[in-house]
Amino acid sequence: MTAPMPAMIDSAELNRRLASGAPPRVLDVRTPGEFETVHMPGSYNVPLDLLREHRDEILAHVDEDVVLVCRSGQRAAQAEETLRKAGLPNVHILDGGITAWQTKGFVVNQRGQRWDLERQVRLVAGLIVAVSILASILVPGLKWVAFAIGAGLTFAAVTNTCAMGMLLAKLPYNRGASCDLRTVVAQLVDAK
Template identity: 40%
Template sequence: MTQVLELSPSELAEQRDRGEDVVVLDVRSAAEFETVHIPGSVNVPLPLLGADPSRVAERLGERRVVLTCQAGPRAHQARERLAAEGVEAGVLAGGVSAYAPGREVVRGAERWAMDRQVRFTAGALVLTGLAAGRFVSPKLRLLAGGVAGALAGTALANICPMADLLGRMPWNRAAVEPTLESALERI
């Protein structure tokens, strides 16, 4: 089993300050990328990378790669997909959330991060199920139980269908959604 190289935000910043050739791939959605990103990073949303990881790997060649997302999980998924294609990439520990404080970042229109949207939506569904179970019908508490079970299952599988669904909402759309071709051109 290959050990995952995690770089701290300070290590990445130092490498970039020294002018080292490091490709930073940000695998968050285009809307999240528009909100805040590391200067010079390239947005290749995880679904695009997953659609054809061999083309992304080919474009990266032998260059050093650091993957980032909001906090880390999607970057680790991207690392696994690229590793299957022979690319050994590092992961930015803590993601953009850990890099941004005290460092130069590019900021756009403010949006909630996807993990925050998921927590809010799940919490609202649980509260709705509990309230409806109390005031309408006890059977409606099953909504709260269903959400809790789904959250546990998605944590075990390391996937998040709710994030995928929320990512399709209009407020999570970027002005320009990247295509695989446009992402490959920027690498």
């Protein structure tokens, strides 16, 4: 049996629902660093790794419609699967993520400039491949490092996961302000 397709919502529809009497809860699953750089007003930062690890504690404080946001929709799709498996019925994904929201001209809170996680992955993977190929002139076995990175990127595409991205998300640059379980739950409770 195949998993049901996630319910997508476009930026215009989300904007309309946010202005209604019963707006959905918007959970942004990007890293705290990405969230601090740009986010939708009223959204809550619940990084994907935190959501996966503490799903039940977070769900205890989310009982309404939920819209998941990330940069482009990939991490939100992973979060949607986690929440759907936990039994949360009304979960949507913002089609195109915060990128689409900004492109449509909707309001965002923006501060500073940081590279998003996907761009960081491309930089690190590209550097490792380039350096290992060049260094393989002196140490022929290093070409296998480039192969491993290519195989890892292929696996990431096929499984829609990214081990390198999850490792980079743990760096201090991407952690930003405090975004632990206690802080997230306190924000969700205070909003009710």
